[in-house]
Amino acid sequence: MFGCGSAFARRKSRIICIKEVINMHQKPRWICLLLAALLLAFLCSGCKSAQTLETLQQQAYEAIEEEDAQKAYEIVLEAEAQFPGELDSALYQLLLDQAGGDFEQEHVLAVYETLGRRGELELAQMLELAQYYQAQGKLRQARDLYELSLRRENSEEIYSLLQSMTISFDQESEQLQAYLRQAGSAAREERMPELIGLLQSAEWLNAAMPSNGNGGRFYETEEDGTRIRIAAELSGGKPVTSIWVLTQDGKETSIRVSPEAVALVRGEVREGAYQGAVSAEVLEISAGTFYRIDAALQNNLFSGQANFQLFSVAAQDTVAARWEHRQDAAAGAFSGAFDEGGHPQAQQQGAADSVVVGYDGSNEKYLALRIPEGASAQDGISIFWMPAAKAWEGK
Numbered sequence: 001m002f003g004c005g006s007a008f009a010r011r012k013s014r015i016i017c018i019k020e021v022i023n024m025h026q027k028p029r030w031i032c033l034l035l036a037a038l039l040l041a042f043l044c045s046g047c048k049s050a051q052t053l054e055t056l057q058q059q060a061y062e063a064i065e066e067e068d069a070q071k072a073y074e075i076v077l078e079a080e081a082q083f084p085g086e087l088d089s090a091l092y093q094l095l096l097d098q099a100g101g102d103f104e105q106e107h108v109l110a111v112y113e114t115l116g117r118r119g120e121l122e123l124a125q126m127l128e129l130a131q132y133y134q135a136q137g138k139l140r141q142a143r144d145l146y147e148l149s150l151r152r153e154n155s156e157e158i159y160s161l162l163q164s165m166t167i168s169f170d171q172e173s174e175q176l177q178a179y180l181r182q183a184g185s186a187a188r189e190e191r192m193p194e195l196i197g198l199l200q201s202a203e204w205l206n207a208a209m210p211s212n213g214n215g216g217r218f219y220e221t222e223e224d225g226t227r228i229r230i231a232a233e234l235s236g237g238k239p240v241t242s243i244w245v246l247t248q249d250g251k252e253t254s255i256r257v258s259p260e261a262v263a264l265v266r267g268e269v270r271e272g273a274y275q276g277a278v279s280a281e282v283l284e285i286s287a288g289t290f291y292r293i294d295a296a297l298q299n300n301l302f303s304g305q306a307n308f309q310l311f312s313v314a315a316q317d318t319v320a321a322r323w324e325h326r327q328d329a330a331a332g333a334f335s336g337a338f339d340e341g342g343h344p345q346a347q348q349q350g351a352a353d354s355v356v357v358g359y360d361g362s363n364e365k366y367l368a369l370r371i372p373e374g375a376s377a378q379d380g381i382s383i384f385w386m387p388a389a390k391a392w393e394g395k
Helices: 007-065 069-082 089-099 106-118 123-135 139-152 156-163 174-188 192-199 202-208 319-324
Strands: 215-223 226-235 238-246 251-257 261-270 273-284 289-298 301-312 332-338 354-359 366-370
Touching (some): 069 089, 089 106, 123 139, 139 156, 156 215, 174 192, 174 202, 174 226, 174 238, 192 251, 192 261, 192 319, 301 354
Antiparallel strands (some): 215 226, 251 261, 273 289, 301 332, 332 354
16 A cells, blocks of 8 residues: 555554544644633633723722822723723722812812713713813813803803904814815915805814804904914804905905805904905805995095995805806996995985995985894994904903
8 A cells, every 4th residue: 555565664664554544533622622712711811801801990989989090090090901991980980070070189080070071061061171271371272162051951141251262273173274274375365265165164063163053153363463363153053254355554354154155355454443455355145246345434434425336146056156256347337435434425215125335426326225134224334234354352
């Protein structure tokens, strides 16, 4: 069988053959034994880990009972490193109860932030942490917590506090920073179609608007001496974004984008109001009307001569396209005069809901502005009768 000659050789070959057969039959058995050993080790390891988590938590509880918060926190850190997210929430709460919200203690802030990431902060703790962040100048983190607290419980005090906070661009998330810088750049260079498209996008609304569904968020930055401020507000449930570009010489460009209208105003701002010569461009979306205005203002009121041009707006799918593709030639031009109180000198009476502000060159046609909500025909007419952004008042 093996081709062996002598008897000795034949016996030796048989021995080798038998060993090979034995090895062939035993090899799977050794593999099975090895796999079984590995499985047993894995199972034992799992049992050991479960015991270790339980043991660490028990040690932490005992340290808390002994009023040794620092030791308890060190044990919690060790346990959290091995079993992230698996520790009892009650353990963290006991640590905070013992510390009494004292952020001077090294471990307190870490425990607050851990519970915050888990979404397990109580309302009072949330406000404590927000106030701490605010005192440390971490305004974005403070704002986010204040907004979250308003989603749990209404508070006029917290709401007012939020409306007074202005956050630097560089404190925001990378994504929102990118949107803010794009908006600021487009506003500074008056790239209106791009800006309108951004401010009406779902990405902007989700990132920039207040998460509690009410009020506003306020952002600012400064670039080469030019200040850019942005307000993203929910007005009556409708998103409105206003942008102010303020140069060192007091000139201001303000832009307002809402579901009803888009407005751009260029002028000088003193003491929180428009003063002197201004130019404005306004697209009233629902009416399909585009205005260009050159006028003088005194404390935001029209004063002296004002010229209004009306342009046809092409039917386009988006507001940005309507702004971009308006007609070059004016469809109508009107001029009017105003006294120092902003009252028009026109003799023609408008309809019950409007006021006549000027006439065309032949004095045969007139332009009437709709009276905004909260105003009357006897009031002086301000730039805000157009859907413009108010001059920045340092909020």
